[in-house]
Structures are given as C-alpha cells and as structure tokens.
Amino acid sequence: MLAYAALMPHPPIIIPEIGGENSRRIDNIAGSMENIGKDIRETGIDTLVFITPHGNVFADVLTCLALPHLYGDLRSFGCPGVKIEGENDRELLYELARMALEEGIDFFPVDEEKARKYRLSLQLDHGILVPLYFLKKAGIEKTRLLPISTGGLPLLKLYAFGQAIVKAAASIKRRIAIIASGDMSHRLKEDGPYGYHPQGPRFDRMIKEYLEKGDVEAILNIPEEVREEAGECGYRSLVIMLGALDGRDFTVKHVEYAGPFGVGYLTAGIIPGEKRESLLSRLKKEREELIKKRRENESMPVRWARQVIESYVKKGVIPELPPDLASLKKERKGAFVSLKKDGRLRGCIGTIFPCYDNLAEEIAYNAISAATRDPRFLPVEEDELEEIVYSVDVLEKPEPCTREDLDPKKYGVIVSKGNRKGLLLPDLEGVDTVEEQLKIALQKAGIGEDEDYRIERFTVTRYS
Numbered sequence: 001m002l003a004y005a006a007l008m009p010h011p012p013i014i015i016p017e018i019g020g021e022n023s024r025r026i027d028n029i030a031g032s033m034e035n036i037g038k039d040i041r042e043t044g045i046d047t048l049v050f051i052t053p054h055g056n057v058f059a060d061v062l063t064c065l066a067l068p069h070l071y072g073d074l075r076s077f078g079c080p081g082v083k084i085e086g087e088n089d090r091e092l093l094y095e096l097a098r099m100a101l102e103e104g105i106d107f108f109p110v111d112e113e114k115a116r117k118y119r120l121s122l123q124l125d126h127g128i129l130v131p132l133y134f135l136k137k138a139g140i141e142k143t144r145l146l147p148i149s150t151g152g153l154p155l156l157k158l159y160a161f162g163q164a165i166v167k168a169a170a171s172i173k174r175r176i177a178i179i180a181s182g183d184m185s186h187r188l189k190e191d192g193p194y195g196y197h198p199q200g201p202r203f204d205r206m207i208k209e210y211l212e213k214g215d216v217e218a219i220l221n222i223p224e225e226v227r228e229e230a231g232e233c234g235y236r237s238l239v240i241m242l243g244a245l246d247g248r249d250f251t252v253k254h255v256e257y258a259g260p261f262g263v264g265y266l267t268a269g270i271i272p273g274e275k276r277e278s279l280l281s282r283l284k285k286e287r288e289e290l291i292k293k294r295r296e297n298e299s300m301p302v303r304w305a306r307q308v309i310e311s312y313v314k315k316g317v318i319p320e321l322p323p324d325l326a327s328l329k330k331e332r333k334g335a336f337v338s339l340k341k342d343g344r345l346r347g348c349i350g351t352i353f354p355c356y357d358n359l360a361e362e363i364a365y366n367a368i369s370a371a372t373r374d375p376r377f378l379p380v381e382e383d384e385l386e387e388i389v390y391s392v393d394v395l396e397k398p399e400p401c402t403r404e405d406l407d408p409k410k411y412g413v414i415v416s417k418g419n420r421k422g423l424l425l426p427d428l429e430g431v432d433t434v435e436e437q438l439k440i441a442l443q444k445a446g447i448g449e450d451e452d453y454r455i456e457r458f459t460v461t462r463y464s
Contacts, residue, residue, distance in 0.1 A: 001166070001169060001170055001174075001175055001176070002166050002169065002176055002177075002178065002244055002245070002248075002272050003040075003043040003044075003045050003175045003176065003177055003272070004039060004040050004043050004045065004177040004178075004269070004270065004271065004272070005177065005178045005179075005180070005241050005244060005245060005250070005269075005270040005272065006036045006040070006177070006178070006179050006180065006241075006267070006268065006269050006270060007180045007182070007211070007234070007237075007238055007241065007266060007267060007268045007270075008033055008036065008130075008131040008134075008179055008180070008181055008267055009029060009130075009131075009181070009182065009183045009184070009234070009265035009266065009267065010052075010054075010126055010127045010128075010129075010130035010131060010181050010182070010183065011026070011130065011183065011261070011263065011265060012074060012077040012079075012126055012130060013026075013261065014026050014029060014030055014130065014265075015074070015079070015082060015130065015133055017079050017081065017082055018074065018077050018078065018079045018082070022261075025258070025260045025261075026258045026260065026265060028256045028258055029256055029258050029265045029267055030134060031256070032254045032255075032256040032267040032269075033131060033134035033135070033267055034134050034137055034138045035138075035254045035269070036134075036135075036138075036254050036267065036269040037134055037135040037136075037137065037138025037139070037140055038138045038139070039253075039254070039269050039271075040135065040138070040140060040177045041138055041139050041140050043175065043177065044175065045143060045175045045176055045177045046089075046143070046144060046174045046175045046176065047089040047092055047143060047144045047145065047146055047169070047174050047175075047176045047177075048132075048135070048140070048143050048144070048145050048146070048176070048177055048179060049092075049145075049146045049148065049165060049169075049176050049177065049178045049179065050127075050128045050131070050132070050145065050146065050147050050148060050179050050181060051148050051149075051150060051178065051179065051180050051181060051237040051240045051241060052125055052127030052128050052147065052148070052149055052150070052181045052182075052237065053127055053149070053150050053181070053182050053233045053234060053236060053237055054125040054126065054127040054149065055121060055124075055125040055127065055128075055147065055149035056110055056120045056121060056149050057149050057150060057151060057152075058108075058151050058152070059151065059152035060106060060151065060152065060153065060378075061106040061107065061108045061151050061153075062100075062105065062106065062107050062108065062148060062149065062150065062151045062153065062161060063107075063108045063109070063110050063120075063148070063149045063151070064093055064096075064107070064108070064109050064110065064146065064147060064148045064149070065088065065109075065110055065122060065124070065147045066088070066090065066093060066109035066110055066111040067088060067111065067112070067122055068087070068088055068090060069085065069086075069087060069088065070085065070086050070087070070088050070124055070145055070147060071083070071084070071085045071123060071124065072084055072123045072124025072125065072126075072128065072129050073123075073129070074126060074129060074130075076126075077126065082129070082133065084124065084129055084132055084133065084136070086132075086143075086144065086145045087144050087145065088144065088145060088146065088147075089144040089145065089146045089174070091172055092144075092146055092168060092169060092172060092174055092176075093109060093146060094109070095168040095171050095172050096146075096164060096165060096168040097109060098168070099164040099165075099167050099168045099171070100161060100164050102164075103157075103160050103161070103164050104157075104383055105153070105157050105160065105161050105164065106151075106153070107161075110122070124145075124147055125149075127181040127182070128145075128147050128181060130181075131179055131181055132145075135179075146176075148240075150236040150237055150240065151236075152236075152342070152344070153342070154341070154342040154387060155220060155236075155239055155342070156283055156284070156287060158236055158239045158240050158243065159220065159239055159240070159242065159243035159246065159280060159283070160243060160280060161240055161243060162178075162239070162240040162241060162242060162243020162244035162245070162246065163243050163244065163246050163280060165178065165240075165244050166244050178240075178241050178244050179241075180234065180237040180238045180240065180241035181234065181237055182232070182233050182234015182235065182236075182237040182238060183232070183233050183234055183263050183264060183265060184203065184204040184207060184230075184232055184234060184259075184263070184264030184265065184266050185197075185199075185200035185201065185203050185204050185230040185231055185232050185259075185263070185264045186200070186230075186231035186232070186233070186262065186263045186264075187199070187200035187229070187230060187231040187262070188200045188201055188204070188259045188262045188263065188264055189259075189261075189262035191262060192261065192262015192263060193262055193263065194231045194262075196262075197229050197230065197231065199226050199229035199230045200229075200230045200231065200264070201259075201264075202226065202230070203222070203226055203227065203230035203232060203264075204230070204257070204259070204264040204266065206218075206219075206222055206226075207219065207222075207235075207238070207266060208255065208257055208266055211252060211255070211266075211268055212252055212255060212268075214249070214250060214252065216242050216245070216246075216279055217279060219238065219239075219242065220239065220242075220283075222235075224343050232264075234266075241270075243280065245270065245272060246278055246279055246280045247275055247276060247277070247278040247279075247280070248272045248273055248274070248275060248276060249272075249273035249274050249275075249276050250270050250271060250272050250273050251270070251271045251273060252268050252269070252270055253268075253269045253270075253271070254267060254268065254269040255267065255268045291386055294389070298390075298464075299392070299463035299464060300324075300325050300327070300328060300463075301328065301335070301359075301363055301392035301394065301463040302390045302391065302392050302463050302464060303325070304321070304322075304325050304328060304360065304363055304364070304367075305337050305363050305364075305367040305390050305392050306388075306390050307319055307322075308363070308364045308367045308368060309339075309367050309368065309370075309371045309380065309385070309388075309390075310385055312367075312368050312371065312372070313371060313372075313379075313380055313381070313382055313385060314382055314385075318364055318368070321360050325360065328358065328359045328360035328363065329358040329359070329360050330358070330359075331358065331359040331394075332354045332356075332357070332358055332359060332362075333354055333359055333362065333394050333395060333396070334350065334351040334352045334353050334354050334355075334362065334394075334395040335350055335351060335359060335362045335363050335366055335392060335393065335394050335395065336348060336349070336350025336351075336366065336392070336393040336395070336425060336460075337349060337350060337363060337366045337367040337369075337370045337390070337391075337392055338370065338390070338391045338392075338393070339370055339371060339380070339388050339389070339390060340388065340389045340390075340391075341384060341387050341388050341389070342387065346377060346380065346384075346388060347370040347371055347374040347376075347377050347380065348370055348374065349366050349369035349370040349373065349374055350366050350370075350393065350395075351366060351395075352395060352398065352414065352423060352458075359394065363392060389464075390464075391462060391463065391464045392462075392463040393425055393460040393461070393462050393463075394460060394461045394463070395412070395458055395459075395460050396458055396459045396460065396461075397458070398414055398456040398457065398458040399456060399457060399458070400454070400455070400456055401455055401456060401457045402455065403434060403438070403455065405457060406434045406437065406438070406455070406457055407426075407434070408426060408427070408428070408431050408432065408433065408434060408436070408437040409426060409427050409432075410426060410427075410459070411426050411457040411458065411459060412424060412425045412426040412457065412458045412459070412460055413426075413437055413438065413441050413455065413456070413457055413458075414441070414455070414456040414457075414458065415438065415441045415442055415445055415447060415453050415454065415455055415456075416445065416447075416453060416454045416456075417445070417447045417451055417452070417453040417454065420445045420446050420447050421445055422440075422441040422442060422443070422444035422445030422446075422447065423441065423444070424437055424440055424441040424444070425460060426459070426460060427462070438455075
C-alpha cells in the first residue's frame with residue numbers, strides 16, 4: 001500500500017560537503033526534506049520508490065535499475081565521499097513490470113547485460129542521491145529502494161504508471177513511500193543556469209498553489225509550452241506520483257519553496273487519505289471521446305493517410321482507396337505527411353514535386369515513409385496508433401524568390417546548392433522569422449550560411 005508520497009528537489013548544492021556556505025541559503029528546503037524523512041520513518045515502510053528525471057531517460061520508455069545491490073556517489077559534483085548503497089526491491093520491480101505490461105506502458109528494467117548493450121548507467125543518479133541523503137539523516141537506513149527514471153511518455157500513461165506502482169505494491173503486500181524527485185523552473189533569474197523567462201516563476205507558483213489545494217487536474221492541464229518555457233525538470237516525476245494517489249484524498253504538509261540560485265526548489269510531504277472518485281477513469285474516457293471526435297472531423301487527405309498507416313503497421317499492406325476518397329486521384333501534387341504524438345513530432349516525410357500517378361498514391365507512400373522510414377525515429381508500432389495525430393500538406397509548385405519575398409507563416413522555403421537541398425514547411429511552431437526559417441533549411445541541406453545558394457518559396461494547403 002501507499003503510505004506516503006513526497007515531492008523533493010535534488011540540488012547537490014544543498015549538501016554542505018558540496019555547497020558549503022551556499023547550502024545555508026536553502027536551509028528551509030533541507031529542513032523540510034528531513035521532516036519528510038521523519039514522517040516516512042514513522043510509517044514503517046518497506047520500500048522507497050524513487051521517480052527521477054535523470055539516470056537512463058528515454059523518450060518512449062520508463063526505466064528502472066535492476067541490480068540486486070544499488071550504489072551511487074556524488075563524485076561528478078566534486079564530492080566522492082558522499083556515497084549511498086542500498087538493496088533493490090526486485091520483487092516489487094518485476095511485479096511492477098507485469099502491471100505495466102497489462103496497462104500497455106513500456107517499462108524497461110536495466111540489468112548488467114542491457115547496460116552493456118545500450119551503454120546505460122548502473123549507478124544511482126543525483127536525482128535519487130540528494131533526497132536520499134536527507135532521508136538517511138532523518139533515520140531511514142535499512143529500507144529497500146526502487147529507482148525509476150521517467151520518460152517522455154504521454155502524461156496519461158505516466159499518471160497510469162503511478163497507479164501501476166500502487167497496484168504492484170498491494171499485490172505483494174509492500175508498504176511504500178513514493179518520492180517524486182525534481183526541481184522546478186530553471187529560468188528564474190538572468191544569472192541563473194538558463195537565464196530568465198516569465199513563465200519560470202509562473203510555473204513554480206502554479207505547481208505550489210495547485211498542490212496545496214489538492215487540484216491534481218489543474219496540474220495535469222498546465223500547458224506544455226508553459227512547462228517548456230519554464231525549463232522545469234520535475235513535472236513528469238510529479239505526474240507519476242499524483243497517479244499513485246489517484247482515487248484518494250490527500251493532505252499536504254512540509255511545503256517549502258526557494259529559488260536563490262535561479263532554480264526553483266519545492267518540497268511537499270503528502271499523506272494519502274480516504275477514497276474518492278478516480279480521475280484516471282474520467283481522463284481515459286475523455287481521451288477516447290477526443291479520438292472519436294478527431295476522426296469524425298478528419299479531412300479526406302488525413303483520413304486516407306491514417307488508414308494507410310494503420311493498415312500498413314498492422315498488416316503490412318496498403319488498403320484499397322475508399323470510393324468516397326476517389327477525388328484524391330484527380331490531382332497530381334507533392335505532399336508531406338506529418339505525425340505527432342503527445343504534441344511532439346513522430347515522423348514527417350514528403351515530396352516537393354509529385355513522384356506518383358496521383359495525390360492518393362503520393363499521400364499513401366509518403367505516409368508509410370513517415371511512419372516507418374523517418375531516420376530520426378523508430379518505426380511506429382501498433383500500440384501507438386491511437387495516440388498519433390496526423391496532418392497532410394499538399395504543395396503548390398515552388399517559385400524562385402529572394403530573402404525579402406519570404407514569410408515563414410505564409411510560405412515554405414527550399415534552399416539548394418548543387419545536389420544539396422533543404423526544405424521547410426510554412427507556419428511551423430517556433431519558426432517566427434525569415435532568419436530562423438532559412439537557418440533551419442540550410443542546416444537540413446548542409447549548406448553554409450555564407451555560401452551562395454538558391455531560394456525558392458511555395459504555398460501549401462494544410463489538412464488536419
């Protein structure tokens with residue numbers, strides 16, 4: 001069962017052996033972490049489950065160290081003398097792996113063989129070591145550990161993974177505490193590690209306020225652009241921890257905040273309470289309704305691209321063109337097919353000029369390439385299909401132009417020099433100026449900015 005949960009930051013500077021006098025500037029954070037440790041000690045837990053945004057982190061999978069004996073030190077921060085060892089709760093690990101599989105969540109235990117094969121770390125990272133330093137100061141000594149690294153999975157899957165941890169613990173009768181390790185914004189000050197952005201302090205205020213109110217849904221609904229502009233690192237750890245609390249009221253205590261070095265540090269101890277309605281059940285239902293609505297409103301090119309990819313990924317064949325999409329055979333144009341997953345690009349392949357007999361074929365073959373042959377990504381798998389959002393750009397014939405003729409919102413651009421050619425579609429998120437548009441296109445082509453190159457522009461019709 002889940003006996004306790006906590007949000008704890010991991011700045012190495014808070015440890016006196018590393019930070020010296022500077023560590024005293026965040027004494028309130030250190031004190032709160034020790035108080036959280038005292039609370040956990042009193043619960044008599046069997047295992048500390050750590051969720052860290054460091055360690056072996058991947059875009060599409062969660063990982064966990066699987067060695068029987070765990071070790072880590074802070075030598076990379078100039079302090080090899082701060083070292084911690086502990087026993088891994090492998091029984092809980094493998095029960096969790098089974099639960100994650102049932103939920104369709106990719107979870108990857110890292111043993112010695114896998115570490116060698118994929119060049120992964122087998123040591124506890126500072127996202128675990130720093131909080132654990134203060135928990136041990138509070139008297140937690142012989143508790144087993146389970147060190148999990150977050151991944152770039154959709155938020156709903158991360159939230160569901162939190163529930164999987166609780167179910168796995170209940171299945172083998174473990175009393176656990178979950179520690180969500182993570183700092184808040186890294187953009188609180190101009191002289192901070194990543195400068196200042198107004199979303200930095202805003203993000204930190206939102207997390208603190210919503211957490212104190214127990215408003216889990218508000219935390220889950222913080223826009224992705226706010227999180228990215230804030231430069232946070234603890235959000236996904238927090239989402240997993242909140243998922244573990246799904247269906248329970250909870251009380252928040254030991255809340256402290258500081259940000260003297262340009263990075264936000266927030267602590268919170270959480271005591272699970274009585275049962276309440278599951279947010280996870282409602283979120284899953286809302287997701288199903290969103291997918292249904294999106295498909296009901298698909299344009300013809302997007303519906304065809306989706307049907308082709310679903311058929312090809314599941315069966316390895318291109319389906320017959322449905323009669324109500326026959327009008328796609330009447331045109332012959334270049335087209336790009338783009339795939340996004342959880343708001344992030346998952347594949348994009350296209351043709352500037354038509355290469356096939358008609359637009360239906362152009363879309364079909366580019367859709368397959370976007371899903372299975374984009375060198376930046378692994379091929380799309382069947383269990384991803386429901387999460388993918390499609391768009392199709394149909395290109396008009398390019399025309400020669402000068403830099404002054406460009407508008408990144410209206411026109412796409414093609415740059416070329418000999419056999420080197422780079423293309424960028426119009427109206428892309430984060431590309432707001434002609435300079436940004438040309439720079440990216442030139443990088444894609446491998447053309448230097450000081451070279452003499454040809455510029456063409458084109459318009460597109462974008463379908464969603």
